[in-house]
Amino acid sequence: MTKFSANLGFLWTELSLPDAVRAAKAAGFDAVECHWPFETPAEDVAAALKETGLTMLGLNTVRGNPGENGLCALPGREAEAKAAIDQALAYAEVIGTPNVHVMAGFAKGPEAHATFVANLRYACEQAAKLGKTILIEPLNHHDAPGYFLGTSAQAVEIIKEVGAPNIKLMFDCYHLQIMEGDLTRRLTDRLPVIGHIQFASVPERTEPDCGEVNYDHIFAHIASLGYDAPLGAEYKPRGTTDEGLGWMKG
Template identity: 70%
Template sequence: MKFSANLGFLWTEHSLPDAIRAAKAAGFDAVECHWPYAVPVGEVAAALEETGLKMLGLNTRQGNPGENGLSALPGRSKDARAAVDEALAYAAALNTPNVHVMAGFAEGPDAHAAFVDTLKYASAKAAPLGITILIEPLNSYAAPGYFLTTTDQAVAIMDEVGADNIRLMFDCYHVQLMEGDICNRLTKLMPKIGHVQFAGVPSRGEPDQGELNYSFIFDHLKSLSYAQPLGAEYKPSGPTDASLDWMASLR
């Protein structure tokens, strides 16, 4: 298997360009991040070119403290669209293929309508750039009140948006906590999946700890012909370099 280092959690003591270099030195095949906007895009591009790594994805901004995304917030359409435009411009400059549009803390039919409207806007703006829009259900233990919580809800929204370039971010950590049945869900949802992430459950620590057998899950992904780098989005229990023993056994 190929692995992508999520630099939102790994090597956070480094600048983003130096974290990219650390991921290369550790043997990762790609990188991804959360919110890179404080770093000039040219510095990130230079680190990617130097290492030969690809930036697979990044997120739209979280918004104000306590919002965790803007796209499903009623009355915030202008801000949500601005966040989409910013993320697409940054991604396009790096040749990054995926942008995760964050929903935010919201509920109810108005939130649903706002999210669908933002996603229609985002997918239309992303299409000419060759960028895929991702949406990700978050578990209600780690992110109580987040609008998008299950894969069924995500698929229904994707079908309502009706765009060819919107896909599911399948994070095994979140899906296990909310729904379980990981391998059957991967089989069923594979035509809808744009990216797969993983972490130990329930701690969100190293993936060789906890209740999920990632060796089995990764073999299942191989059987489904999934060949893209898998996103290591876990919170290391200590220094990142000391947390990577799982790479040899799971690769």
């Protein structure tokens, strides 16, 4: 049976983060994940996770200044990038989160590539001390035009170049359907480097019960590959989160 993780960056956003964790447990999710939890005391989140028995699977490094979408591929911003990595890892350690998504930001070209690789090596070194994994995620060029990382092929090459055992691909079916399509074969091909899988309808980015992707097929295919970690529900509900959970009940 497929397991699911509630992405609290989009689900139950009207609640505090600890209460959103409790709502996810009540709704039957197997885990949770989030975007930027840093304004909530980590101890409060840790308490909610302990109370519910859920794991917070992942969180992101900060976006940076207003209008930015990450720091780690921005030449000249290395000190801020490392501070963001340190912040995310420290928070993850308190709440028992195994994965940190290092956000690249808006950049392009060889210098940005070299900067991203160098910052990722730093992230992997620091994460290894805590037994944690670094994730990188391609974003589509409609929602995040100019984002440095746009395809799974680019991510795979960066993962190889970084050369650390604890860097993996965050395979977001929504972003990669828009950028590449062919999700069934893509999941099979990328499986050795996948650290987490997310989903939403395409192109709406709502509940996975509409649009151009047949998630019944995708979920069954992921299970057939032997991947059994919770899949991240990172979608924007059409109404309230609770009203839109019919897809979980089959």
